[in-house]
Amino acid sequence: MKNIDVNDVIDNAIFNRFHWKVLFWCTLIIIFDGYDLVIYGVVLPILMDQWQLSPYVAGLLGSSALFGMMFGAMGFGMLSDRVGRKKVIIGCVMLFSVTTVINGLATTPWEFGALRFIAGLGIGGVMPNVVSLMSEYSPARRRSTLVALMFSGYAVGGMISAGLGIWIVPNFGWQIMFFLAGVPLLLLPLMLKYLPESVAFLMAQKRENEARHVLRQVAPLMDIRQEDVLEVPPTSNSKAPVLELFRDGRAMSTMMFWVAFFCCLLMVYALGSWLPKLMSSAGYALSSSLMFLMVLNVGAIIGAVGGGWLADRLSLRSVLVAFFMLASASLVALGYDNPMWVLYTLVGIAGATTIGSQILLYAYVAQYYPTSIRSTGLGWASGIGRNGAIVGPLVGGALLAMAMPHHLNFLALAVPGVIATVAIALVGRSGFGVEPKTTAVPAAAMRTTGS
Template identity: 60%
Template structure:
């Protein structure tokens, strides 16, 4: 019989086939999640023309999915700590994939909005669970890198959405890009087979046989023995509740996370919904306007992966503050007249530091909370942040309706970047889960030294 600290075992494991499998399936889920979300910005100009929507009506219609995402993140983020991340992920896939497909058959704005709300439940619910699962299984040295690589699937999905929009819409109509949303449901049997559940949840459920099999795959040097005592962080795994996000001096930091997510998601969804239309208004054709959306999401991939690497090498909090600040600057500059090349560069930087920042926010909050409340922490930060996501498209529509000078549209989206940077500054590092883990290791080392001397 052995006493196994699961957290330490996962932290010190070497990246292997098991980690690659979790990364692959998690990233694939996020790719389709991102595709289903960004798709609205792709079809927005056509829907405005088809249904004679005003900019404000179009912005409100875009917020239906974001309302769904808010409730989905709150519901499934907390629920998964009770029913398991894998089960929650499967439910969410059926929601966002099935209702995205059905949206292609919508004939009125009301039908479209209701279906987008239902799809949004799954889109918002799957994010905190996949991020929590990837964080739980990532070795500490490359945790931020793996989470950001996985979450870069969101931007790949956004690029796929814009790319297929350029190819499919002229030939098959706007509905065609929604039909593609059915693909994830076809992959569910494979996801059930290959994607593992949270080892923390399995231990809490008393499913020790499954737990030790997973742990032996994470670290092949671990040889399970009958009656092994599995613990995480030196504490027995306990249930999750929202109240725990505010305990152990985490209250102020929890609120700061919520503000940071709010600001970040306002920028992200405002841009994803309105960038093609803004560029269309500035004189660019629909095809070239969608190209700007491609560049935005391509920049996001570079920003996320680069930011994750910088976070592992230096300090994730510092990197996050820097990204928020650069986002504010690049968005402000987008509103001024520039050459096409400079415009593409600024949009790529904006993508890297808005969508990329969103991904880093998920990575940071996932590392901040202990495993038994991780999904709850991510889910509530994401859920509260969805209020910003909801306001993003509405803000864009309002600005368009007011017919303000072109540069004001982008300056309005830059302000949240500065506020987000300030919020991250006030997140207390010393009360984070990773900091406590380091202190535990130091205390253990001192205890071992004392025993050795005696």
């Protein structure tokens, strides 16, 4: 009989079929998550015409799912500690899939908005739990890479949503896009069978036989016997108070991080919700307008990978400053007449430097704060940023309601990028906080995030 450290087994495991299985199912769930979230931007131009929506109401409908995401992330995150991550993930998939399917039957904007809010609860609830499950089972040396690969599923889901919308919406109506969200329901039996439960939860529930079975799959070459004792090192549950984020010269830098998160997510969700409508209002065909949304998500993947590679060789601050400057410049240029290939290039750059910047911001915050307050710093920065995500669709609706010239709409969306540029430039400067001592961080770590 021997004592076995559960975390040590997982950290030092050799990547095998079990890890591929976890990666596959977690990525697939994130793809469904991305599809359901981006779908509103795909159908928005049709809904505004069909229901005669004012831009203000359309913006409110766009934010309804984001409100749900905020509450879902908090509520289902706590629930998973009691009932397990697997049950919560399956429940969230059922919630956002069923609600999105029913959304296709909505006949009034208020029905639509209520259903989007409920779907948002599931969309927001599934994200932290899938990220936690993927992180828990990933070998330490590949953890950041695997989580980054999983996160790419969000952009893939957005691309699928936009790509299908180009063909389906003009020919068959917007409702079909929502009915297709029922596909995950067909895969629920396979998810129940192949998606593992958190081993930490199994240990906390004294279900050691199940935990032992999982660990044998994680490390099949390790001789784990029935009589061996599984151990989970004790962890401290204490959390540093929020006030620590403002001490030791960190006050200004903390505020600047919050400003940058807010502005970045405002741009990301304003574009995700309103880009097709803004382009169709400028005279582009619906299929071309939806293609812009797909290119935006393609750019997001390129920006995440390229930004992480650059951050390894330069610094996070310099890369973020450059990205936010490029984001503002590309958005301003989108407001003017250009050849189609130039417009697609500009949209791709906008996707790379807005969504890519969001990912890099998480890495910078994690690197800036001491370990003792790192999770507090990340939690509050992302919480403030979520408010920007909620405001984004509302801002887009307000701009459209003002009926301003096309180029002024994009000029207004570029302003948050300028503010974020200044904010990041002030992080860690002398007199504004202490610049963190950076260490070599793998490029994949730069690409890791959570929404």
